Amino acid sequence: MNWSVTPKSLLLNALPVAAAVLVWWAATTYILVQPRIYPTPQGVFTELVRIFKNEGPIGEPYTHAAATLWRLTIAWGGGFVAATLLGVLAGRKKWVFDFFSYPVWIAMAVPSVVWVYIFLVVFGIEEMVPILALMILLAAPVFLGTAEGVRSTPKELLEMCDSYKIGTRQRLFHFYLPYIAPYMVANARVSFAYGIRIVLIAEVIGLPNGVGILVGYWSDSLYMAPIVAWGLLLMATGMIVDYCIFAPLQRRIRREAEPRPASKRQPSGNSRLKRA
Amino acid sequence: MLEMTKDTAAAGETKVSLKNLQLSFPDQSGGVKQIYQGLDLEIEKGSFTVLLGPSGCGKSTLLNIMDGLLQPNSADEILIDGEDLRDRPDLSRQMAYVFQGPRLLKWKTLAENAEFGLRGLGVQPRDRWPELMERYFAAVGLSEYMHHYPSQVSGGMQQRAAIVRAWVNEPQILLMDEPFSHLDEITAAEMRRILVDLWRAEEVHRTVVFVTHDISEAAQLATDIVMLTPAPSSICFRRKVDLPWPRHIESDEVMDLEKELRKAFAERAGVRF
Ligand SMILES: Nc1ncnc2c1ncn2[C@@H]1O[C@H](COP(=O)(O)OP(=O)(O)OP(=O)(O)O)[C@@H](O)[C@H]1O
Ligand SMILES: [Mg+2]
Numbered sequence: 412m413n414w415s416v417t418p419k420s421l422l423l424n425a426l427p428v429a430a431a432v433l434v435w436w437a438a439t440t441y442i443l444v445q446p447r448i449y450p451t452p453q454g455v456f457t458e459l460v461r462i463f464k465n466e467g468p469i470g471e472p473y474t475h476a477a478a479t480l481w482r483l484t485i486a487w488g489g490g491f492v493a494a495t496l497l498g499v500l501a502g503r504k505k506w507v508f509d510f511f512s513y514p515v516w517i518a519m520a521v522p523s524v525v526w527v528y529i530f531l532v533v534f535g536i537e538e539m540v541p542i543l544a545l546m547i548l549l550a551a552p553v554f555l556g557t558a559e560g561v562r563s564t565p566k567e568l569l570e571m572c573d574s575y576k577i578g579t580r581q582r583l584f585h586f587y588l589p590y591i592a593p594y595m596v597a598n599a600r601v602s603f604a605y606g607i608r609i610v611l612i613a614e615v616i617g618l619p620n621g622v623g624i625l626v627g628y629w630s631d632s633l634y635m636a637p638i639v640a641w642g643l644l645l646m647a648t649g650m651i652v653d654y655c656i657f658a659p660l661q662r663r664i665r666r667e668a669e670p671r672p673a674s675k676r677q678p679s680g681n682s683r684l685k686r687a
Numbered sequence: 688m689l690e691m692t693k694d695t696a697a698a699g700e701t702k703v704s705l706k707n708l709q710l711s712f713p714d715q716s717g718g719v720k721q722i723y724q725g726l727d728l729e730i731e732k733g734s735f736t737v738l739l740g741p742s743g744c745g746k747s748t749l750l751n752i753m754d755g756l757l758q759p760n761s762a763d764e765i766l767i768d769g770e771d772l773r774d775r776p777d778l779s780r781q782m783a784y785v786f787q788g789p790r791l792l793k794w795k796t797l798a799e800n801a802e803f804g805l806r807g808l809g810v811q812p813r814d815r816w817p818e819l820m821e822r823y824f825a826a827v828g829l830s831e832y833m834h835h836y837p838s839q840v841s842g843g844m845q846q847r848a849a850i851v852r853a854w855v856n857e858p859q860i861l862l863m864d865e866p867f868s869h870l871d872e873i874t875a876a877e878m879r880r881i882l883v884d885l886w887r888a889e890e891v892h893r894t895v896v897f898v899t900h901d902i903s904e905a906a907q908l909a910t911d912i913v914m915l916t917p918a919p920s921s922i923c924f925r926r927k928v929d930l931p932w933p934r935h936i937e938s939d940e941v942m943d944l945e946k947e948l949r950k951a952f953a954e955r956a957g958v959r960f
Contacts, residue, residue, distance in 0.1 A: 567790050573756050574784040575807035575852075585803060589794045 450636035458640035469628055470620065479610055479622040480648075482538075486545035487606045491599060494550035495557050499587050502561025511554065518551040523609045524616065531617045541613030541621075548609055549602040556598045560591030592664050600657045607649050700732040702860060702894045703753060706763040710748065721919035722748055723759070728913065728922060733892040735883075737905040739948070740915030741958050746898040747787075750862045753896065755779035767860075780808050783853035785863040789845035791837040797848040798824070798833040804852040816855075823851045826888070827881050843874040847881065854885060863897045867904070876936075879907055883932050902952070906944040907934050914948070916956040923955035924948075 436452045443449040450458075462472045501508040526544040534540055564587065572586055588595070614623020622641055629637045708726040711719040722745040730736050740746050751757040752765065755776055765771055767778040783804065791800045801820050810816070824833050827847040837845050846866060853861055867875040886895060899905055905912055906928075914924035934941050952958050 567786065567788065568792070570751075570756060571784075571786065571790040572807070574754050575804045576780060576809070577803070577807040581803075581806060585795075586792065589792070592794075 454636040455639045458637045478620045483610045486542040490546035490550035494553035498554045498557025501558040515551045518547045527613045540617045553598045560594040596661045702732040703730040704766040709761045710759040724919040734911045735895045736911040737909035738898045739905045744920040781859040783856045783858035785853045785866045787865045789849040801852045808856045819855045861895045902948045924951040
């Protein structure tokens with residue numbers, strides 16, 4: 412199957428978006444005429460321009476955006492690395508898995524909002540709060556995915572590593588991580604998208620800055636256009652990260668795993684015949 | 688082609704010696720399955736020893752014990768060059784294993800797979816690695832494909848790369864577990880030829896322990912044939928083979944040897960092929 416980007420696929424991607432904008436415009440112009448609550452596309456566009464000009468009511472939008480992105484990156488990066496390493500360990504040693512299995516289920520089952528409140532009580536209004544809440548939430552599924560991936564490594568390959576006396580470092584970086592790379596990219600993709608959503612919730616509840624605060628502010632003022640504008644921006648960020656980092660990574664891994672035409676000549680005719 | 692006299696192993700010296708090996712596994716019905724009840728086995732240095740036995744008799748398990756991957760329930764000795772493997776686990780670094788399947792890492796090229804093994808067994812000095820790899824990839828006719836991924840080459844080529852992964856370490860003992868059994872007969876015959884050429888090309892022959900359940904393969908390769916009974920297995924027949932290579936399957940000597948082995952199997956192990 413060919414998954415590359417062509418003019419035709421771009422057009423197909425853009426079509427429903429264009430249709431949605433049209434419906435949106437028609438609805439807010441003719442039916443739901445109440446621009447504060449139901450912002451028009453033009454209204455949202457104006458807000459986007461204001462954001463890009465770094466104009467806003469409570470501090471510079473750029474500073475807020477930077478705070479949010481920083482939190483997201485730290486929490487996601489830290490959670491991902493820690494969960495992956497622990498996951499590898501848990502996939503190898505049953506007692507590590509058993510040790511973490513309840514905490515992981517609790518981390519996954521308790522809603523992020525509750526975590527934010529718990530940490531607020533423990534730490535007060537601190538930078539740590541949303542970061543920790545995010546880390547826990549993002550780390551849990553990554554941990555499970557990694558442990559599962561490591562546990563599914565074939566016995567034959569493990570025996571090969573044992574026989575060739577492959578050391579710990581070598582095993583981690585050249586065996587386990589490449590083996591679970593497809594799981595990891597999928598994990599990273601999903602958890603990053605998830606993280607964008609959760610970081611805002613954490614900010615609305617527990618922090619003095621960040622995009623979540625702006626959204627809270629506009630929501631209190633019952634003015635929706637900037638909220639939609641920020642929503643679009645976050646979506647765009649998610650898409651850009653996905654498109655520029657995760658998608659190429661996943662493509663590369665898939666290419667490595669699948670047979671592909673050799674760059675040099677194919678096995679010579681006689682070995683072909685032998686296989687037949 | 689090398690002189691025939693070189694092909695006879697330097698007689699006498701023992702490379703591997705197993706004494707009174709005991710091993711059992713739990714079976715599905717809750718009982719135990721005895722694999723060895725006091726098995727003794729000696730392997731001569733520089734020999735091409737073929738372990739011949741029916742499926743399930745414990746041939747792979749024997750190689751795993753020699754490689755230190757598995758501990759028997761008990762054994763009087765597991766000696767490599769006169770030292771016990773259980774006291775000196777590092778002795779298994781002189782061994783390299785070729786498995787029934789290639790067992791290559793699919794995200795590494797054939798050369799990188801070979802390097803993986805070199806790094807693991809810690810072959811020194813490192814600057815020899817490129818030269819070693821080039822030499823042995825050339826020896827099995829894979830020079831052109833060194834930088835291909837396993838998925839880009841045929842099954843036979845993958846198995847050749849697995850042989851290179853073992854051979855580049857220049858191990859003192861090569862453990863080979865039915866390395867050609869899943870290849871078609873024509874490819875397998877070519878691989879046997881390559882293997883024997885590799886083995887004979889060296890001044891001092893490496894010790895090869897080659898497992899198979901294929902009588903004809905044993906007759907084509909071995910300097911020593913060791914025949915195992917079904918589990919609990921013991922050695923029921925053993926002989927030296929002093930035939931020159933290449934051995935043609937249709938030649939009278941090889942056919943006679945096969946006949947003899949078949950007969951020994953039927954009489955002593957109660958297995959008919
Ligand atoms: N880890 C294990 N647990 C339980 N039983 C085992 C284990 N490993 C091997 N066995 C049993 O030990 C016996 C010998 O196994 P082994 O793989 O050594 O046989 P083999 O001679 O190599 O057979 P084949 O020719 O089919 O490869 C078999 O009956 C197998 O079921
Ligand atoms: Mg076997």
